[in-house]
Amino acid sequence: MRKVSFHTLGCKLNFAESSTLARRFVEGGYSRVESHKDADVCVINSCTVTAQADRKTRYLVRRIHRDNPAAIIAVTGCYVQLHHDGAAALEGVAIALGNDRKGELFDRVEALVSGRQTLPETACGGFFAAFSSGDRTRAFLKVQDGCDYRCAYCAIPDARGPSRNIPIAQVVAEAERIAAGGQREIVLTGINTGDFGRTTGEKFLDLLLALENVAGIDRYRISSIEPNLLSDEIIAFTAHSELFMPHFHIPLQSGCDRILELMRRRYTTERFAERVSAVRKAMPDAFIGIDLITAFPGETEGDHEVTCTFLEQLQPSYIHIFPYSRREGTPAAKFDGQTSAAVSERRAAELALLNGRFNHLFYSRFVGTNAEMLVESADRGGLMSGFTRNYLRVELPYDHALAGKLIDIRLASVAASGAMTGEILRAKQNFSENIADIIEE
């Protein structure tokens, strides 16, 4: 039996796609191994969101080829889409396929192994449907791909193509497959997830409504949604839904209107703050995560201060900080006022301090309250972790019997690790088990 290893960089979409590719290899008779040293085929699913992501891809190729020169190395993903010839020319690479041909990867490897010449062509701009499996608790389900927004700093629209999606009926069928595999929570994933419906004429809200009827799934989360797409209807729906969690990840990118305009974002800070307060009005305990790019070209000390002041007012639960990375081919790469690494690192460190404070404040609010937690399966040094409905991470002593279960807990304190500790009140029947009981009756 041939062996394959997977090495995935970047976002949840890439992880979902790698998982789907891995299932294809297993169906085709391969066994999946962890280490590249044991593999006959090594698949690298690359990322190009920053210059560092590019470097990591090249490093991975070099390392795998050095450690296992006989392995077939197949590279795919966003780095390959934008730098195909460079990726194909890396020593050791046998197959290089961009995102638009990711679905061919297994057939390409098999053709190489068997010496076959011809392969079916995959239409450029097609949709490679994917979901992650393997984790007993949570699956990332790809519902959308690509982006039409053209933010000034972003190379992803070139790497991922135009915004497109599969129909609601197909997403529901994929969710049913996930439920059948035993996973309890689904994270809806895309490049611009809230833009779902662009190619099918459907509405994102109708997708959420349809998914509520899938038997066997206890929880849904939306991985990220642009502020201009976070409508009152979606907020109201989530506030009343038992299954969609009060957890929002909304890319802000800058708290300074001048920089937002340079970035070609589609909202002002006023509009962003209004959306966040609409969420909090409907769901006071909601987790609000944001993305922030620091040291964008032209960002002055004053602009950075404006961002910090805006964040103090906004008080998000979590800030995901990205130091600006210059991507060739984007408008921002040609902007004046490119910032130095030292300035970028200092501003990122200041924002990290703010993030630590906001995150701790958010967690501390819930000490002494009761919550529902979905327990994950991994044993991490005698501890198991999981998330509450509003995305508080909780750590408890490991108990195999609780893996994949919903439990009620009392939140006790915020540990040094940043997670909460808690006391188990009772294990609940998962909604899916309830549904099974009802069907049997």
Ligand code: SF4
């Ligand atoms: S919304 Fe902007 S930042 Fe996000 S993928 Fe599209 S172009 Fe890139």
